[in-house]
Amino acid sequence: MKHIPSLQRPVSQARILAALRQAREDWHNPSDVLTRLARRLSTTLSLETQLGILAEELADIVPFDSLHYRHRIAREDFVFATGLGGQHRCEYRLNLEGVSYGVLTLYRRKKFADEELEGVETILGTAICPLRNACQYITIEKASLTDALTGIPNKRALDEALLRSSQLSDRHSDEYSLVLCDLDHFKSVNDNHGHVVGDHLLQMAAECLERSVRTSDSVYRFGGEEFAVLLPHTGEQGAKDVAERIREAITGIVVDCGDAKLSVTTSCGVAMHLKGEAPGQWLARADDALYQAKRQGRNCTRVFAAIR
Ligand SMILES: Nc1nc2c(ncn2[C@@H]2O[C@H](COP(=O)(O)OP(=O)(O)OP(=O)(O)O)[C@@H](O)[C@H]2O)c(=O)[nH]1
Numbered sequence: 001m002k003h004i005p006s007l008q009r010p011v012s013q014a015r016i017l018a019a020l021r022q023a024r025e026d027w028h029n030p031s032d033v034l035t036r037l038a039r040r041l042s043t044t045l046s047l048e049t050q051l052g053i054l055a056e057e058l059a060d061i062v063p064f065d066s067l068h069y070r071h072r073i074a075r076e077d078f079v080f081a082t083g084l085g086g087q088h089r090c091e092y093r094l095n096l097e098g099v100s101y102g103v104l105t106l107y108r109r110k111k112f113a114d115e116e117l118e119g120v121e122t123i124l125g126t127a128i129c130p131l132r133n134a135c136q137y138i139t140i141e142k143a144s145l146t147d148a149l150t151g152i153p154n155k156r157a158l159d160e161a162l163l164r165s166s167q168l169s170d171r172h173s174d175e176y177s178l179v180l181c182d183l184d185h186f187k188s189v190n191d192n193h194g195h196v197v198g199d200h201l202l203q204m205a206a207e208c209l210e211r212s213v214r215t216s217d218s219v220y221r222f223g224g225e226e227f228a229v230l231l232p233h234t235g236e237q238g239a240k241d242v243a244e245r246i247r248e249a250i251t252g253i254v255v256d257c258g259d260a261k262l263s264v265t266t267s268c269g270v271a272m273h274l275k276g277e278a279p280g281q282w283l284a285r286a287d288d289a290l291y292q293a294k295r296q297g298r299n300c301t302r303v304f305a306a307i308r
Contacts, residue, residue: 071102
C-alpha cells in the first residue's frame with residue numbers, strides 16, 4: 001500500500017512561527033551592543049554614515065569628547081570628525097589582513113582607563129569589516145568614474161555631471177557651457193609613432209586641459225581622443241574663449257620622439273545649455289559644433305549658437 005506522508009501538525013507550525021517572531025524581535029532589538037553595532041553597520045556602505053553609527057555606539061560604552069578618523073582612499077583624503085577637544089587621546093590604526101583602513105583617534109579631557117581601552121578595542125574589532133567594505137566601495141565607485149589611462153573623470157562621470165548641471169541651470173537660470181575637444185589626426189600619431197607614444201600624448205593632453213581651466217570647471221575623457229570640459233556660470237562667449245585657450249595650450253605640447261618632435265592640434269565644439277534641454281540634446285549640439293570644426297579644416301573652434 002502506498003505510504004501517504006502525514007501533514008505537519010498545526011501546533012508545530014505555530015511554534016515555528018512564534019520562534020520566527022522572536023527572532024525578528026531580537027533582530028530589531030538586539031540585547032547586546034556588538035550585535036546591534038554589527039547590524040546597524042551592515043545597513044549602509046556609506047563610510048560617513050558608518051562612522052556616525054560607530055561614534056554613537058562607542059559613546060555609550062566609553063564617553064569621549066571628540067572622535068577623529070582619517071584615511072587616504074583612491075588618492076583623496078577622507079576625514080571624519082565629531083565633537084571638540086580633549087588633551088588625552090587613544091589612537092588606533094585600523095588594519096585588516098595587512099591592509100590599512102585608516103586611523104581612528106578618540107580625545108578626552110579625562111585619561112582613558114585600561115578597561116575602557118579594552119572596550120574600545122572590542123567595538124573596533126566588530127566595526128573593522130564593515131569599515132573595510134565601505135572603504136572598498138569608495139575605491140570601486142571612484143574607479144568606475146575614472147578613466148584608467150589619464151586618471152581624469154570618464155564618460156560615465158560626464159553623463160552624471162551633465163544631468164546635474166542641466167538641472168542646476170534650469171533651476172537657477174544659470175549659464176552652463178560644454179566644450180568638446182577632439183585631437184586632430186590622432187590616428188596618424190598611433191600609426192607613425194606607436195600606441196605607447198599615443199597614450200603618452202593623451203595623458204599630456206589631459207594634464208594640459210586641467211591646467212588650462214579653473215578648478216571650478218571639470219575635464220572628462222569622453223572617448224578615445226576626445227575630451228569634454230564642463231564650465232559652470234559660463235555663457236557662449238566665455239566658453240568660446242576657454243576653448244581657444246585650450247586649443248593654444250594643446251598646440252604647445254611637444255613629445256620628444258628622439259628623431260622627431262611631435263605636436264598635435266585640436267578641434268573644439270561649444271554649446272551652452274538651453275532652458276529645459278535634456279543632457280543628451282546638449283551633448284549632441286556640442287558634438288554638432290565639433291563636427292563643424294572638423295569639417296571646416298580642424299584646429300579651430302565652432303559654437304552651436306543658442307540664438308542664430
Ligand atoms: N594610443 C591610443 N590611441 C587611441 C586610444 N583611444 C583611441 N585611440 C585612437 O584614436 C584614433 C582616432 O581616430 P579617428 O577617429 O579616425 O580620428 P582622427 O585620426 O583624430 O581624425 P579626426 O578626428 O578626424 O581629426 C584611432 O586610431 C584610435 O585607435 C587610446 O586610449 N590610446
